[in-house]
Amino acid sequence: MSLSIPGRRRRGGFLTPPWWFAAPALLVYALVVLYPSLSGMVYAFTDWSGIGDSSFNGLDNFRQLFRDDAARGALGNTLSLTLAIVVVQNGIGLLLALGVHTRIRSRGLLRVVFFAPAVVSPVMVAVLWKYVYNPAPDAGLNGILGAIGLGGLRQDWLGDPSLALWSVAGMVVWQFAGYSMIIFLAGLSGVPDELHEAAMIDGAGRFQRFRHVTWPLLAPALTINIMLSTIGGLKLFDQVYAATGGGPGYASETLSTVLFKEAFVLGHYGYSTAIALVLALFVAAVSLVQIHYLRGREVNG
Amino acid sequence: MRVRYGYRTFLLEIVMIAVALAFLFPVYALITLSLKDARGIAAEPLSPPTDPTFDNFSRAWSQATLGEALLNSTLITVLSLLALIATGSFAAYFLARCATRLGFRLYVLFLLGIVLPFQLGMIPLFRLVDSMGLLGTYQGMILFYTGIQLPFTVFLYTGFIRALPGEYAHAALIDGATHLQAFTRVVFPLLRPITGTVLILNAVFIWNDFFTPLLYLGGSARETVPVRIFAFVGQYVSDYGLVFAGLVLASLPIVAAFLVLQRYVIRGFASGMKG
Numbered sequence: 327m328s329l330s331i332p333g334r335r336r337r338g339g340f341l342t343p344p345w346w347f348a349a350p351a352l353l354v355y356a357l358v359v360l361y362p363s364l365s366g367m368v369y370a371f372t373d374w375s376g377i378g379d380s381s382f383n384g385l386d387n388f389r390q391l392f393r394d395d396a397a398r399g400a401l402g403n404t405l406s407l408t409l410a411i412v413v414v415q416n417g418i419g420l421l422l423a424l425g426v427h428t429r430i431r432s433r434g435l436l437r438v439v440f441f442a443p444a445v446v447s448p449v450m451v452a453v454l455w456k457y458v459y460n461p462a463p464d465a466g467l468n469g470i471l472g473a474i475g476l477g478g479l480r481q482d483w484l485g486d487p488s489l490a491l492w493s494v495a496g497m498v499v500w501q502f503a504g505y506s507m508i509i510f511l512a513g514l515s516g517v518p519d520e521l522h523e524a525a526m527i528d529g530a531g532r533f534q535r536f537r538h539v540t541w542p543l544l545a546p547a548l549t550i551n552i553m554l555s556t557i558g559g560l561k562l563f564d565q566v567y568a569a570t571g572g573g574p575g576y577a578s579e580t581l582s583t584v585l586f587k588e589a590f591v592l593g594h595y596g597y598s599t600a601i602a603l604v605l606a607l608f609v610a611a612v613s614l615v616q617i618h619y620l621r622g623r624e625v626n627g
Numbered sequence: 628m629r630v631r632y633g634y635r636t637f638l639l640e641i642v643m644i645a646v647a648l649a650f651l652f653p654v655y656a657l658i659t660l661s662l663k664d665a666r667g668i669a670a671e672p673l674s675p676p677t678d679p680t681f682d683n684f685s686r687a688w689s690q691a692t693l694g695e696a697l698l699n700s701t702l703i704t705v706l707s708l709l710a711l712i713a714t715g716s717f718a719a720y721f722l723a724r725c726a727t728r729l730g731f732r733l734y735v736l737f738l739l740g741i742v743l744p745f746q747l748g749m750i751p752l753f754r755l756v757d758s759m760g761l762l763g764t765y766q767g768m769i770l771f772y773t774g775i776q777l778p779f780t781v782f783l784y785t786g787f788i789r790a791l792p793g794e795y796a797h798a799a800l801i802d803g804a805t806h807l808q809a810f811t812r813v814v815f816p817l818l819r820p821i822t823g824t825v826l827i828l829n830a831v832f833i834w835n836d837f838f839t840p841l842l843y844l845g846g847s848a849r850e851t852v853p854v855r856i857f858a859f860v861g862q863y864v865s866d867y868g869l870v871f872a873g874l875v876l877a878s879l880p881i882v883a884a885f886l887v888l889q890r891y892v893i894r895g896f897a898s899g900m901k902g
Contacts, residue, residue, distance in 0.1 A: 341797050343721045343806050348733060351718035351777055354710075358774020359740045362748025362755060369751065376754070422646075429632050430640040432647075438889050439647050445885045445892065446878050447835035447853040453860050453874060457660070457867055458653050465672045466656065473673075500653070505896060512897040561744055564837045568857060585746060590842065595750050602746040609744050 370603040374596035387600030397601065400572075400579040403491055404605075407580060408559030410495040411502075416551050418499065419506025420544075424536075426507065427514045437511070440504035448501065452568035455497035459483035459569075487577035490570050494578055498565055502558070506551045513547025514540070556612050560605065581605045661871035668868055683872035690863075691873045695848065696855035697880065703765055703840075703851060704833045707772035711780050711829055714773060716818060719784030720810055724793065734785060740778030745839075753842055763847035768840060772833050780825050787821035788814075827888070827895040834881055852877045 370387060374380035391397045422440055426433045443451060460466040461482040468480040483493040517540055525535045563582035566572060572579035572587070581601055589598035660668055662679040687693065722734045752771070761767030795817065799809040837853045844850050850858070856877045863869050885892055 341724075341793070341800060342726070343724050343810065345721065345725075347721035347806070347810070348718040351714040351737075351781065352733070354714060354770065354774045355737065355740065355777045357755075358752060358771060359743065359745075359748060359778070360736075362750075362752035363743050364748075365751040366747040366749070425639060425643045425646075428639060429636050430643060431632075432640060432644060436643055436647055437893065438886070440650065441889075441893060441896075442882065442885060444896070445831050445835075445881055447837065447856075447881075449835075449837045449853045449857050450874050450878055453856070453870065454653050454657055457656060457871070469673050470652065500650070508893055508897045561746070568837075568860075582746065585749075586838075589750050599747070599750055602744070602749065606744045606747045610742055613742060 366599045366602060369596055370600040372596045374599070375593050376595045380596060383596070387597045388604070390597060391600060391604065396576050396579060397584055399576050400581050400584040401604075403578060404560060404562075404580045404582075407491055407495055407562060408556055410492065411498050411559040411562075412552060412555045414495070415499045415503050415555050416506050416548070418503040419551065420510050422503060422507040423510035423514055427511055437508070441508055442504070443501040444505040446501070448498075448564040449568045451497060451501045452565045455493075455500070456484065456569055458497075459493055461485055484570050485574060487574050490574060490578040494562075494566055494569055497569065498559075498562065502555070506555065509547050509551050509554075510544065513544045517543045553613060557609055560609050560612065657871050657874060660867050661875050663868050665866065665868060683868045684876060687859075687869055687873035687876060690869070691855055691859035691877075693852070693855065693873065693876055696850055696852045696877075699765075699844075699849050700834055700851040703768045703772070704830055706765065707769045707776075707833050708826055708829055710769055710773040711776055712822060712825065715777055715780035715825070716784050716815060716822070717810065718777075719781045719788055720814060722781065723785045723788035734781075737778050737781045740775075741782060745775055756843060762843050763849055765849060767843050768849075768851075771839055771843070772829075772836075776829050776832065780829065783821055783825055784818065787818060791817060823891060824895040824898060827892050831881070831892075 369380070371382055371384060372380040373383045373386070391401075422436075426436050426440075430436075458466040460468065461484075462468065463472060463477070463480055467483065471477060471479050481489055484490050521539050521543075522535055525539050530538065561582060562580055563586065566578055566580050566583050567586070570578045572583045581604070585598050585601045585605070588594045588601065656673065659673065659676055661683055662676040662681070664680055664682065667676065667678070718737070722730055722737070756762055756767045756771070759767070761770065791814075795813050796809045799813045800806070804812070834851075835853060836851075837857070840851045840854045841857070845854060845858075856873055859873055860870050
């Protein structure tokens with residue numbers, strides 16, 4: 327108490343905790359997040375290479391980003407990958423949640439099974455899936471396809487440039503669909519039984535009850551799920567780096583992998599912070615748009 | 628609505644179990660291959676092992692030096708969690724109880740960190756850690772995780788403390804306790820539920836993180852499990868039995884912890900926030 331500064335004492339009285347309670351956290355936060363992020367924003371407008379002086383070059387880095395085929399491709403890949411993950415992961419997550427949120431006896435066990443991959447390191451999941459995507463005809467997914475008579479569908483999942491990106495999306499969906507399911511389940515358990523009973527008495531069928539009772543009440547869970555999977559998709563690095571390294575060629579390069587190569591392989595620090603700034607703007611913009619749009623839906627629903 | 632277990636429920640049960648089995652195929656492949664030698668894998672990769680060998684496990688353990696990596700991961704995770712809980716709970720207590728404009732602004736400043744992607748400050752931070760001589764050390768990683776996870780930790784704690792009545796601490800203060808005593812002896816024990824959530828979500832994030840430990844620790848004796856496994860895989864890429872045995876050993880601790888604490892882990896993740 328004796329350490330409270332006079333101003334705080336006057337306003338909050340002696341019951342308010344002293345300001346220094348927040349000091350260690352603020353110090354670490356400023357050092358690790360605030361200061362580096364601010365300098366990142368500044369360096370995005372320079373030709374910094376890590377050695378010697380750097381000078382401001384205006385918007386050159388951003389012009390280069392939109393001229394450079396590799397970076398433009400990475401931007402497109404990031405957006406396609408994110409869209410695919412958001413749609414498929416949440417679609418499957420919702421179906422799993424609806425299936426588990428019933429009277430089936432295995433519901434407790436299934437919940438654990440589907441969620442389990444989400445606690446394992448994405449890098450290890452990527453290593454495992456590199457085997458699942460093995461091009462050999464008798465291994466992994468190809469082996470299964472052969473065994474069930476669908477040998478014609480065998481693919482070089484990660485080696486085919488037109489397929490590699492979607493294969494990466496597949497392993498991400500496998501790992502995190504159970505996570506979406508858990509959030510939908512939390513939403514479903516908040517839907518009161520009385521509403522279903524009332525709708526049933528009014529003669530609503532299964533689909534109508536889902537459409538008009540369950541679905542509107544799932545809005546908050548859907549908001550959270552779309553937010554988390556979009557942000558996760560935009561920032562995706564580990565799985566791409568471990569499974570394809572951005573290849574073949576630039577076929578599965580994302581903003582995060584290009585950023586990594588520009589910074590730590592090529593030493594283009596200024597340029598790579600510009601890519602990071604674009605990524606940051608995307609993440610922030612998507613969060614804001616989604617909060618706005620989905621808030622409206624929650625109210626109307 | 629509480630329908631009985633009829634034939635439709637039974638059909639659904641069959642379908643869901645079939646889906647789960649298909650879903651588990653990669654895990655089946657993981658375990659099967661880790662129990663076979665190279666000849667077994669070449670001949671019959673996906674059939675159940677007829678003559679299981681544990682040879683891959685002992686080789687993976689020593690060649691990936693997994694003991695060292697597990698120790699590194701454990702130390703970094705546990706010490707980062709302690710630092711996070713200590714700094715985060717104190718700061719949140721102040722932010723939740725300080726009604727001034729300064730307190731509110733500080734809170735918003737912390738929340739900003741949840742939206743800012745860490746890539747933005749990644750390179751300046753890497754240079755900073757390098758200039759402090761902390762690359763390849765535990766301290767560098769602990770500092771990083773404490774800073775990067777503080778916004779989320781402060782957010783969770785502040786929300787919880789705001790919903791908690793202030794009278795407990797007030798009674799202690801009136802009885803002559805200092806703020807420090809009132810917080811550590813009276814308030815902090817009341818925070819147990821949210822401390823549990825904070826611990827679980829941050830532990831999963833820190834244990835599994837790859838990018839930053841790859842940058843800060845890659846090639847050193849301080850490598851965490853994901854980084855060590857990644858390097859190991861690069862070295863023995865075609866020896867699936869060995870690689871998969873390494874994967875099984877490396878993911879065993881977190882999977883075991885999850886199975887023991889599954890109720891709490893699922894509840895923590897269901898709150899919809901992620902590190």
